[in-house]
Amino acid sequence: MKFGTKAIHAGLHADEATGAIMTPIYQTSTYVQEAIGVNKGYAYSRTKNPTREALENNIAALENGKYGACFASGMAAIDCVLKILEPGDEVIASNDLYGGSYRLFKSVFEKYGIHFHFVNMTNPTELEIQVSEKTKLIYVETPTNPMMNIIDIAEISDIASRTDTLLCVDNTFATPYLQNPLDLGADIVMHSVTKYLGGHSDIILGALVTSNEEIASKIYHIQNSSGAITAPMDSFLALRGIKTLHLRMQRHCENGEKVAMFLADHPKVEKVYWPGLESHPNHDIALKQMRGFGGMISFSLVGNKLKDAQEIVSRVKIFALAESLGGVESLIGHPATMTHASIPREEREKTGILDSLIRLSVGVEDPDDLIDDLNQAFK
Numbered sequence: 001m002k003f004g005t006k007a008i009h010a011g012l013h014a015d016e017a018t019g020a021i022m023t024p025i026y027q028t029s030t031y032v033q034e035a036i037g038v039n040k041g042y043a044y045s046r047t048k049n050p051t052r053e054a055l056e057n058n059i060a061a062l063e064n065g066k067y068g069a070c071f072a073s074g075m076a077a078i079d080c081v082l083k084i085l086e087p088g089d090e091v092i093a094s095n096d097l098y099g100g101s102y103r104l105f106k107s108v109f110e111k112y113g114i115h116f117h118f119v120n121m122t123n124p125t126e127l128e129i130q131v132s133e134k135t136k137l138i139y140v141e142t143p144t145n146p147m148m149n150i151i152d153i154a155e156i157s158d159i160a161s162r163t164d165t166l167l168c169v170d171n172t173f174a175t176p177y178l179q180n181p182l183d184l185g186a187d188i189v190m191h192s193v194t195k196y197l198g199g200h201s202d203i204i205l206g207a208l209v210t211s212n213e214e215i216a217s218k219i220y221h222i223q224n225s226s227g228a229i230t231a232p233m234d235s236f237l238a239l240r241g242i243k244t245l246h247l248r249m250q251r252h253c254e255n256g257e258k259v260a261m262f263l264a265d266h267p268k269v270e271k272v273y274w275p276g277l278e279s280h281p282n283h284d285i286a287l288k289q290m291r292g293f294g295g296m297i298s299f300s301l302v303g304n305k306l307k308d309a310q311e312i313v314s315r316v317k318i319f320a321l322a323e324s325l326g327g328v329e330s331l332i333g334h335p336a337t338m339t340h341a342s343i344p345r346e347e348r349e350k351t352g353i354l355d356s357l358i359r360l361s362v363g364v365e366d367p368d369d370l371i372d373d374l375n376q377a378f379k
């Protein structure tokens with residue numbers, strides 16, 4: 001089955017009781033059992049719920065994986081991955097991670113004896129130097145936030161399998177429409193479904209997908225034991241969002257390209273970070289592992305003045321100033337003072353997060369209106 005068909009049909013079936021074409025919201029905590037130990041496959045909704053199960057199967061199919069597990073948030077999904085580890089284990093993660101992942105690693109899991117190293121994974125040699133027999137997990141995000149660096153998943157997965165280490169890829173920015181990490185050798189794919197998969201800025205939800213039965217059974221054990229599961233209503237909304245994922249992503253990519261081209265030609269723009277541009281330092285890797293380049297764009301301004309970035313962000317009318325990304329509406333953000341404010345300036349600037357850096361989540365509005373909006377803000 002091809003992607004667009006899977007987005008709409010995979011893992012789903014008409015409701016057996018009524019024929020309802022849409023998966024019903026099974027808003028129930030428990031299930032009546034026919035006799036002791038005899039039930040219809042569902043005993044308690046923390047363990048298994050039909051609406052959540054449909055979503056889990058659907059997302060697993062989109063990632064070409066066998067097992068899906070959904071969580072109350074993207075962070076709860078990452079939390080589950082780390083709980084597979086034991087005290088003393090080491091994790092090597094890419095150094096420009098989503099801020100919340102960095103916080104979870106350093107402020108929660110480090111105190112349980114798990115050790116974290118952060119390396120620049122665009123240079124796999126740095127990873128190779130850091131890997132030891134204590135390394136149990138390599139954790140990668142690509143494209144990265146907000147610098148849009150592209151990490152070669154196949155190359156990292158090669159190092160992971162040679163050293164018997166799990167590789168988890170946060171595929172939130174690319175979505176399964178553009179990139180399938182399991183096909184490139186990753187063991188676990190993670191999603192903040194909150195973003196593109198949900199697509200309508202109305203839920204917080206996370207997912208993990210794997211094809212490895214042993215890893216899956218650990219994930220399901222933690223999901224049921226810790227209990228950070230997705231609610232039935234949110235599962236329904238995510239399923240509804242995913243039905244148009246391929247249509248939305250196609251438009252996000254088209255609009256992303258138009259806006260990136262406009263910015264690249266603008267005299268007030270210093271640099272544009274969008275993996276579809278030939279000038280992007282990892283454009284060749286993007287071409288190799290992605291089927292398109294998405295709608296996330298960062299850019300810096302000539303002169304690098306905080307004041308100029310603040311002006312632009314305050315003058316746009318269609319782009320809304322907000323955290324998050326991946327919804328149908330366009331958003332604008334200022335990483336240095338918003339998502340990455342907790343990182344010391346020196347560290348921030350080393351990874352390219354300058355005072356004038358602006359991040360766009362280009363939505364699916366008419367691209368002419370988006371470009372006009374940016375144009376009037378620049379003036």
Ligand SMILES: *Cc1c(COP(=O)(O)O)cnc(C)c1O
Nearest residue numbers: 073074075098170172192194205
């Ligand atoms: C938002 C985000 C997360 C966290 O997901 P939540 O659903 O907000 O908990 C993790 N990784 C990336 C890349 C994100 O953008």
